[in-house]
Amino acid sequence: MAQQLGTEARPLRVAIVGAGPAGFYAAEALLKQKDLVLTVDFFNRFPTPFGLVREGVAPDHQSIKSVTRIYDKIAADPRVRYFGNVTFGVDVLHEDLKVLYDQIIYAVGAQTDRRMNIPGEDLAGSYPATAFVGWYNGHPDYRDLDFDLNHERVVVVGNGNVAMDVTRILVTNPDELAKTDMADYAVEALRASKVREVVLLGRRGPAQAAFTNAELKEFGELEDVQVAIDPADLDLDADSITALAEDKIAARNVEMLRAYAARTDWAGSKTIRMCFLTSPVEILGADGHVVGVKLERNQLVSDGRGGLRAKGTGAFESLECGMVLRSVGYRGVPLKGVPFDEASYTIMNVAGRVTHASSGEPIEGEYVVGWAKRGPSGVIGTNKPDAASTVAAMVEDVASLPGIDDANRDPARVLALLEVRKPEYVSYAGWKKLDAYELAQGAAQGRPRLKVTRVADMLDVIRNS
Numbered sequence: 001m002a003q004q005l006g007t008e009a010r011p012l013r014v015a016i017v018g019a020g021p022a023g024f025y026a027a028e029a030l031l032k033q034k035d036l037v038l039t040v041d042f043f044n045r046f047p048t049p050f051g052l053v054r055e056g057v058a059p060d061h062q063s064i065k066s067v068t069r070i071y072d073k074i075a076a077d078p079r080v081r082y083f084g085n086v087t088f089g090v091d092v093l094h095e096d097l098k099v100l101y102d103q104i105i106y107a108v109g110a111q112t113d114r115r116m117n118i119p120g121e122d123l124a125g126s127y128p129a130t131a132f133v134g135w136y137n138g139h140p141d142y143r144d145l146d147f148d149l150n151h152e153r154v155v156v157v158g159n160g161n162v163a164m165d166v167t168r169i170l171v172t173n174p175d176e177l178a179k180t181d182m183a184d185y186a187v188e189a190l191r192a193s194k195v196r197e198v199v200l201l202g203r204r205g206p207a208q209a210a211f212t213n214a215e216l217k218e219f220g221e222l223e224d225v226q227v228a229i230d231p232a233d234l235d236l237d238a239d240s241i242t243a244l245a246e247d248k249i250a251a252r253n254v255e256m257l258r259a260y261a262a263r264t265d266w267a268g269s270k271t272i273r274m275c276f277l278t279s280p281v282e283i284l285g286a287d288g289h290v291v292g293v294k295l296e297r298n299q300l301v302s303d304g305r306g307g308l309r310a311k312g313t314g315a316f317e318s319l320e321c322g323m324v325l326r327s328v329g330y331r332g333v334p335l336k337g338v339p340f341d342e343a344s345y346t347i348m349n350v351a352g353r354v355t356h357a358s359s360g361e362p363i364e365g366e367y368v369v370g371w372a373k374r375g376p377s378g379v380i381g382t383n384k385p386d387a388a389s390t391v392a393a394m395v396e397d398v399a400s401l402p403g404i405d406d407a408n409r410d411p412a413r414v415l416a417l418l419e420v421r422k423p424e425y426v427s428y429a430g431w432k433k434l435d436a437y438e439l440a441q442g443a444a445q446g447r448p449r450l451k452v453t454r455v456a457d458m459l460d461v462i463r464n465s
Helices: 023-032 067-075 094-099 129-136 162-173 186-192 213-219 240-242 248-262 378-400 412-421 428-442 455-464
Strands: 012-017 038-043 080-083 104-105 126-128 153-157 195-200 225-229 270-275 280-285 289-302 306-319 325-326 354-355 362-368
Touching: 012 067, 023 038, 023 067, 067 080, 067 270, 080 412, 094 126, 094 362, 094 412, 104 378, 126 129, 126 195, 129 186, 153 162, 153 306, 162 213, 162 270, 162 306, 162 378, 186 195, 195 280, 225 248, 240 248, 240 289, 240 306, 289 325, 289 412, 354 378, 362 378, 428 455
Parallel strands: 012 038, 012 104, 038 080, 104 362, 126 325, 153 195, 153 325, 195 270, 225 270
Antiparallel strands: 280 289, 289 306, 354 362
């Protein structure tokens, strides 16, 4: 009779696909299980860990990035290994992990953006905000994009924190950005930028905006920037007024917006224009390039579920601009061999247990955390309780799991596989060499770090350190 899983005789073997916040919080919750003997292996597409903390958090929000100190402590646990520069579905397959691990956690986030599905969305000069964020953060997939900033006006579609971030970056003094870990090429491009106005479009009203008080407060503190808001946009309907009484964040947002609209001392050569109850219905082009947007005025109507949705009024106007950035939400992408819900763009699951696409029954030993589990909602810290709830399900399932064949339980089996499939995998020690190099390069310029932005260059640094 086989020994019970999670004991000295049969340590629980866990694989985590993805090394962003959700994955690290899942590892942390697992390592805290005092009654389980286990090991955890991370598999991550890039040599660099931390996901959106490195590649998504705005460079002028350095304090948020300090959370990586917690992840460093998790990775330092002798029960944890990190395999960077390893792509799931290419270098290691679903069937490989099923043979080598008792439990698999998918922590892959939501890697792409939602579309607006309007005419002109694919014109040159129309981009997802995620691409712009990735570009200025040195994300290897986006670092070679060429954003044309030789236009005075940019339109940003969306009212969440990402929309606020890209708006703020476009009008921030480049000398301030040069003090951050923003990619060098992005700093130089923003120095040459001719953008003087960013128009931020929200399809619903100010009471429904998804940005935080902190993000909105920053707008009022930007050097040489004025914030323009039509006071008429701040006249709330009865339903919105009622909703504010139960939402302190939204109430504070509206309070700040009214203060901005009433200010008479604005001064600055750049403008952030915040528009509500407005949707783009077409991106206008000439010779294949963005030249403007056609906008429709909205009104709020009941969605039948206690909420409010935007409905077009049939009143249109056009606005000239040279670039459009859409920030209307993220979406996950399917993983090879893993059931995927095309409606919610998440991995099919019930309370973190991955389920069969046909029967809806849990798949033995497979789990999901973070945005891939619940959709793109919440902040970095939201992933901690989310991961803990999935780990609770994993612990509950251990007693009933048969576990992998003991012949495959040796951790060296994974190393042997990678030596064949991806010999240039990066360990956590390898990442720390790159980390030290980036920190040293940044310190020489009085900056928090200077990122290496190409995978080949990352591997060179690691080899030569």
